[in-house]
Amino acid sequence: MSLIQKGIQKGYIKFDEERRFITYIHQNKKRNYRNPEEQVQAEAFLNLVLIKQYPVECIKQFVSIKMGTVTKEADIIVYNDKACLEPRIIIECKKQDVSELEFQQAIDQAFSYAYATPQNVKYIWVTSGIKNRYFEFNKDKDEKKDTADIPQFGVNKLAKCKYAKGGLTEALLIKDSLIDEYLEKKQKALPDYQIFMVIADDIGYDATGRSTGNNELEFIGKELKNFINFVEENE
Secondary structure (H helix, E strand, O other): OOHHHHHHHHOOEEEOOOOOEEEEOOOOEEEEOOOHHHHHHHHHHHHHHHHOOOOHHHEEEEEEEEEOOEEEEEEEEEEOOOOOOOEEEEEEEOOOOOOHHHHHHHHHHHHHHHHHOOOOOOEEEEEOOOOEEEEEEEOOOOEEEEEOOOOOOOOOOOOOOOOOOOHHHHHHHHHHHHHHHHHHHHHHHOOOOOOOOOOOOOOOEOOOOOEOOOOHHHHHHHHHHHHHHHHHHOO
16 A cells, blocks of 8 residues: 555545646645645655654644745754644655755745754755755754654654665555555455343442442353353354
8 A cells, every 4th residue: 555545545645536636634725735745745654654653743844944034945854842832843845756966945935944943953854756865964063964764653763774876665564554455355254143232221330339228240151151152062
């Protein structure tokens, strides 16, 4: 199952009948999915939610960034908090067939957003869906460092290594797909079977702990024994 299919299944995105427009459900944002950059951005958003496990409430797309007298738009910002006050990661998305020059310009653009953001953004991810660059960033010290990835949700320090390109994403998607398929087949394969259900209105004591002089559990126990005997005899 692809990220897009999983995103639809989990209720993070939806499409119109012609699959021309995508709606990001949490923000209620409708965008032109035939725009190649939007396709990459949809995948990046779902990667953050489904693979990196960031809560959707901590992610904002199409974020206005004030840069002097000009207002620009960051594709995606991930925040440390659900109030979206502490930015953690800035993501800039480009179409898959982006040129090297355009990709470098996107990197420069992402850093300009990070500098313009009042708080200290810690990570930057620039992606074309095919090519990815990741950076650790410290605005106060004016430090930029290439990294192998951005951290999972809840992880403060990056691991020193990562899976080969596409490996982690594909592995997690395959795992989810296999679990879904197994549960679906198991449910279909289960035959009809007898069940024993009962409600005890009186178990011998009231809410204060006083004896009621009656205990339906004794009768229920006898009926359960009869039910078990019946099932065993008819297997």
